[in-house]
Amino acid sequence: MPADPTIAVHLIQKVANQDRDAFSQLYDRFSSLVFTLAMRMLKVRSDAEDLLQEVFVQVWRQAQNYSTERGSPEAWIVNIARSRAIDKIRSIRRMEKSFVLTDDPARAESSDNVESSAAESEARMAMNSALANLPETQRKVLELAYFDGLTQTEIANRLAEPLGTVKTRMRSGIQRLRDMRGTQAV
């Protein structure tokens, strides 16, 4: 269950006034979540550590831009983390297209084999009941987009499925998550 966002909102407001104690508390609340997400997306520990640092430095610098209208603090921070991680993933992918060979075994293992990536995610994810109830086809497209940073066109190419099918699966998956969320909230 997500923590009450009220405290985090007030902490961000204090961080906007350069309050380092509030920043420290905010870090304690969200660093594990950001690091976990970074590890899942980037797969290389040192990259995940760098991303964590970049995200919280950005939070420090841009706290004054946050407002509750932009969503919960968690959604705001996760959005910063995902945007940065996706930028890194796509930049690595572009680089690998230019250089066929890579001398980084961790990277080589991580980016090209989506099937193994999906298998890894199976192993790494402690599925809660909501996610486990999602049909495999829907869960897969959501994971490829959300964690592996693939666009809809790239997913369609990888899975050799029509773009329309991929879009439908994404939307159906999100709708199911939304329905489950509504049920949980009651």
Place this chain on the structure above:
Amino acid sequence: MATGHEHWHERGEIYALGALDGQELKEFEAHLASGCPICEAYLRETRETLAVLHRSLRPEAPPLAIKSRILDQIAPQAIVRPRQEKTPWLNWNWWGLGIGAIATAAVALVLIANLTRTQNELEKAKAQLAAAQIESAQKDELLQLLSSQDVRLVELKGLEAAPAAKAKLFWNPGARSGILLINGLPKTPTDKAYELWGIAGTEPVPAGVFRVDDQGQARFRMPVLGQGKNFDKFAVTLEPAAGVEKPSGPMVLLGSL
């Protein structure tokens, strides 16, 4: 939902996933930039829905050293406030002014002084309100944690280095987090901090650093600890301010589940 926005919602959902591309991405970003409140709200709601994805991952705690690296990087900066414009009347030649102008200036000065005082009082009240809101929210959070069926109470007793100290940890094994309430610890030295440890068998796992106030009290919300360890004890040691990966200082509190 018949808002005439269905095609934007389709794109918004895929955009929230980070998967929209090509012309559709350009069009949707242009639409968002036009300030459509319906799509902004829908995007926000979709992002909250997608949170179930990252919350489903097995939590991993980052190395402690990263926090001090970040704190070093965000060196304190003075808050830049808009500079008050020099009011032209300060440059006037007062000798050339009549008594009426002097009286007007005096009234203006009084008004400015009052305004400044009111602004200061407003800032102070805002700060007090924010502090009260944080305190209230922290109490709510404590109540929420205490009312959870999973929560376990761990009583930590003061050891030789701090015999008068005691603490209660409300540990939620499902959430892998908890709140520690501390009493009677010696004041934290400037270059030190107290560090909480979860102990699985004989292996200590860092669970965050905190300081106590002048009365030796603190309420500390621990970060979410990584999976894979079954903690049966919790302890507090005195360590360097940034915290350490392995305990090196004296143990001041210890308690078992």
